[in-house]
Amino acid sequence: MGQTRRASCGIPTYPWRLAPAGLATRRQLRALGLRPGGAPVVAQVERRRRRRGPLVAYLYRIDAARPVRPMTPGRWAALERAN
Numbered sequence: 001m002g003q004t005r006r007a008s009c010g011i012p013t014y015p016w017r018l019a020p021a022g023l024a025t026r027r028q029l030r031a032l033g034l035r036p037g038g039a040p041v042v043a044q045v046e047r048r049r050r051r052r053g054p055l056v057a058y059l060y061r062i063d064a065a066r067p068v069r070p071m072t073p074g075r076w077a078a079l080e081r082a083n
Contacts, residue, residue: 014059016047023059030068037066
């Protein structure tokens with residue numbers, strides 16, 4: 001494996017933008033129309049910051065993700081009331 005990897009908190013940790021193919025963050029899954037769906041975190045990417053601690057994003061397997069549930073009329077109404 002040509003990428004540097006280490007274990008932090010018991011899960012593999014990759015440098016920022018060097019996660020292997022097949023893994024995605026929650027935002028990346030959402031952009032694909034997917035959600036974690038109860039799948040466990042399988043890895044994380046870590047970005048170093050100067051003054052504060054590291055920035056961490058959790059990664060989920062894309063093949064274990066589920067489709068986003070469709071909006072129901074009740075959900076639309078609740079969203080309208082909230083906004």
